[in-house]
Amino acid sequence: MVPNILVNKFISEIYPYSEKEINTYREKIDFEYLSKNINLKWSYELVKRFEDLWDWKSLDQNQAVFSKLSLGLLFPGRISLSNCTCFRQMDFCEGEKCSHNIKKFLDATSLNDDFPRLFFSMRMFLESGAVDAKMISRYYSSESPEEVIKLDFELF
Numbered sequence: 619m620v621p622n623i624l625v626n627k628f629i630s631e632i633y634p635y636s637e638k639e640i641n642t643y644r645e646k647i648d649f650e651y652l653s654k655n656i657n658l659k660w661s662y663e664l665v666k667r668f669e670d671l672w673d674w675k676s677l678d679q680n681q682a683v684f685s686k687l688s689l690g691l692l693f694p695g696r697i698s699l700s701n702c703t704c705f706r707q708m709d710f711c712e713g714e715k716c717s718h719n720i721k722k723f724l725d726a727t728s729l730n731d732d733f734p735r736l737f738f739s740m741r742m743f744l745e746s747g748a749v750d751a752k753m754i755s756r757y758y759s760s761e762s763p764e765e766v767i768k769l770d771f772e773l774f
Contacts, residue, residue, distance in 0.1 A: 631728065643754070
């Protein structure tokens with residue numbers, strides 16, 4: 619049986635929460651892993667609303683966030699703009715092929731790194747529609763969340 623704390627990390631990293639759901643369950647969601655979630659509808663408003671809860675390093679390494687927002691420009695106190703290392707040689711670079719940005723994305727970590735089989739299975743499960751807003755609500759409000767989402771995978 620997969621421990622509930624690990625299930626919560628997987629849900630936080632993969633489930634496509636709405637902003638309302640994030641607000642409702644913010645005390646239970648693991649924001650370190652939510653910051654890595656590529657399935658959110660990333661926007662300035664979303665990042666600003668939960669500004670004090672994000673894991674900024676993970677947020678900066680999240681390609682879904684990178685494609686929507688310039689965190690270093692919008693949140694200069696949280697993210698520093700690194701000098702461009704590609705042919706543009708600008709003060710900072712938003713190019714996905716800039717070597718600085720490529721390194722940043724390659725350095726990003728995920729539960730997929732430690733549990734690839736389980737991550738794949740959880741991703742399929744969470745993105746299939748089998749887990750919906752009702753189930754997430756039951757999971758976070760239950761005294762025994764492991765009874766709501768039972769996962770019987772081998773960890774290794």
